[in-house]
Amino acid sequence: DEKERFDPSQFQESIVQGLNQTGTDLEAVAKFLDTSGAKLDYRRYAETLFDILVAGGMLAPGGTLSEDLTCTEFCVFKAQEDMETMQAYAQVFNKLIRRYKYLEKGFEEEIKKLLLFLKGFTESDRNKLAMLTGILLANGNLSASILSSLFNENLVKEGVSACFAIKLFKSWLSEKDINSVAGSLRKVGMDNRLMELFPANKRSSEHFSKYFNEAGLKELSDFAKNQESIGARKELQKEIEDQMARGDPLKDVRHQSFFY
Incomplete structure (x- = not known):
C-alpha cells in the first residue's frame, strides 16, 4: 500500500541479519538476495538495499552511516581492497540486477549518489568504490552517464574527482580495451568531458x-x-x-x- 509509512529500518534489519548469516560467502549472499526479493520490498527500498551492500547500513547525507541502526560488516567497504574481491562483489550486483531488472535505474542513481559522497568516505572506501564502479562499467551493469557526478564542483576543486577517476579507469581498462571504454563514453556524450575532472585553471x-x-x-x-x-x-x-x-x-x- 503506497500510503504505508516509508520505514526502511525494518527492511535494513532483515537485510543486515541475512548478510550477517551468510558472512563472507558471496555465493550465499547472492542466493539470499535472490530469495529475499520475493519477501521484501526491493522496489520501495532500493536505496537502502544498495547502501547496505556497499557501506553496511543506510547512509546519511554526506556519506556517514546512520548510527541508530544495526549495520553489517559484510559489505563492499569492509571487504578486501583488491580487484579480485571487487570482481566478486560486482557479480553479486550483476546477479541481483539481472534477477530484479527494476533495480537497474535505482542502482545507477545509487552509484551517482555515492560518487557525490566521496569526500565522506575513507581513501580505502573510495578505492574500493572506484574499482567496483570500473568493473560494473566494463560489464555493462552501469551507464557511463554516472560519471557526471564526478564533475561536481567541490569534488573537482579538491582533486577528489581526478584521483577517483584514475582508479576507476584503471579498473575499467583492466577489464576492457580503450575502444570499448571510448564507445561507452561516446554513447552518453562523456567522451569530450573528461577535462572537467580538473578545476578550470588546470583544464x-x-x-x-x-x-x-x-x-x-x-x-x-x-x-x-x-x-x-x-x-x-x-x-x-x-x-x-x-x-x-x-x-x-x-x-x-x-x-x-x-x-x-
Missing part, C-alpha cells in the same frame, strides 16, 4: 596528459588528446563553412583552411 591537454600518463593511463590521455583535436577540427570546419556561406573572400577561407 589543459598538457595537464591532462601529464596527470594520466604519470598514473600509467597513457591510452586514456591519448584518447582525450585525440578527442580534443577532433573537436578543434570540427569547430574550424564549421567556421570555414560559415564563411563560405556568407560569401567571404576566398583568400580568407583559404588562409584558415591552411591551418585546418
Whole structure:
C-alpha cells in the first residue's frame, strides 16, 4: 500500500541479519538476495538495499552511516581492497540486477549518489568504490552517464574527482580495451568531458596528459588528446563553412583552411 509509512529500518534489519548469516560467502549472499526479493520490498527500498551492500547500513547525507541502526560488516567497504574481491562483489550486483531488472535505474542513481559522497568516505572506501564502479562499467551493469557526478564542483576543486577517476579507469581498462571504454563514453556524450575532472585553471591537454600518463593511463590521455583535436577540427570546419556561406573572400577561407 503506497500510503504505508516509508520505514526502511525494518527492511535494513532483515537485510543486515541475512548478510550477517551468510558472512563472507558471496555465493550465499547472492542466493539470499535472490530469495529475499520475493519477501521484501526491493522496489520501495532500493536505496537502502544498495547502501547496505556497499557501506553496511543506510547512509546519511554526506556519506556517514546512520548510527541508530544495526549495520553489517559484510559489505563492499569492509571487504578486501583488491580487484579480485571487487570482481566478486560486482557479480553479486550483476546477479541481483539481472534477477530484479527494476533495480537497474535505482542502482545507477545509487552509484551517482555515492560518487557525490566521496569526500565522506575513507581513501580505502573510495578505492574500493572506484574499482567496483570500473568493473560494473566494463560489464555493462552501469551507464557511463554516472560519471557526471564526478564533475561536481567541490569534488573537482579538491582533486577528489581526478584521483577517483584514475582508479576507476584503471579498473575499467583492466577489464576492457580503450575502444570499448571510448564507445561507452561516446554513447552518453562523456567522451569530450573528461577535462572537467580538473578545476578550470588546470583544464589543459598538457595537464591532462601529464596527470594520466604519470598514473600509467597513457591510452586514456591519448584518447582525450585525440578527442580534443577532433573537436578543434570540427569547430574550424564549421567556421570555414560559415564563411563560405556568407560569401567571404576566398583568400580568407583559404588562409584558415591552411591551418585546418
